[in-house]
Amino acid sequence: MTTALGRNDPCPxxxxxxxxxxCLRLLDDEAAAKTRLRTAEGxxxxxxxxxxxxxxxxxFFAEAWAEFFLWDSVPDDVGExxxxxxxxxxxxxxxxxxxxxxxxxxxxxPTEPLALHVLPRxxxxxxxxxxxxxxxxxxxxxxxSSSSRxxxxxxxxxGTS
Numbered sequence: 001m002t003t004a005l006g007r008n009d010p011c012p013x014x015x016x017x018x019x020x021x022x023c024l025r026l027l028d029d030e031a032a033a034k035t036r037l038r039t040a041e042g043x044x045x046x047x048x049x050x051x052x053x054x055x056x057x058x059x060f061f062a063e064a065w066a067e068f069f070l071w072d073s074v075p076d077d078v079g080e081x082x083x084x085x086x087x088x089x090x091x092x093x094x095x096x097x098x099x100x101x102x103x104x105x106x107x108x109x110p111t112e113p114l115a116l117h118v119l120p121r122x123x124x125x126x127x128x129x130x131x132x133x134x135x136x137x138x139x140x141x142x143x144x145s146s147s148s149r150x151x152x153x154x155x156x157x158x159g160t161s
Contacts, residue, residue, distance in 0.1 A: 064096040
């Protein structure tokens with residue numbers, strides 16, 4: 001039978017110090033870092049959805065949605081799909097790049113994932129106001145949202161067109 005490690009118990013690392021003065025702080029720091037990362041992700045992902053819709057239109061989202069399912073059995077109701085909000089979101093923000101070989105894609109669509117598209121470049125820096133604007137817009141949208149499962153870009157989730 002194992003007992004839970006208490007704050008005042010000797011540290012299991014063998015330092016001879018109390019757990020609260022030794023490794024507990026490391027565990028707390030790790031948990032805090034994970035919380036900060038999830039918080040940043042919770043702001044960044046909706047902001048990038050909004051940016052994509054604003055800059056490239058609903059057709060860009062629809063293209064990513066179709067490609068995510070490899071153009072086979074694509075759900076019509078985005079909001080009811082179990083992939084939306086879970087596996088699709090990181091794909092859309094961090095992986096999706098429209099196929100440059102496709103003839104029917106609109107010009108001006110990004111040639112890299114959205115997350116990289118908005119990062120500042122040494123050759124052509126993106127003003128920090130864009131990142132700040134994305135952050136503010138996402139926070140306002142998140143604070144004012146009252147629906148149970150809104151689309152991250154603030155659009156209807158009933159379909160992709």
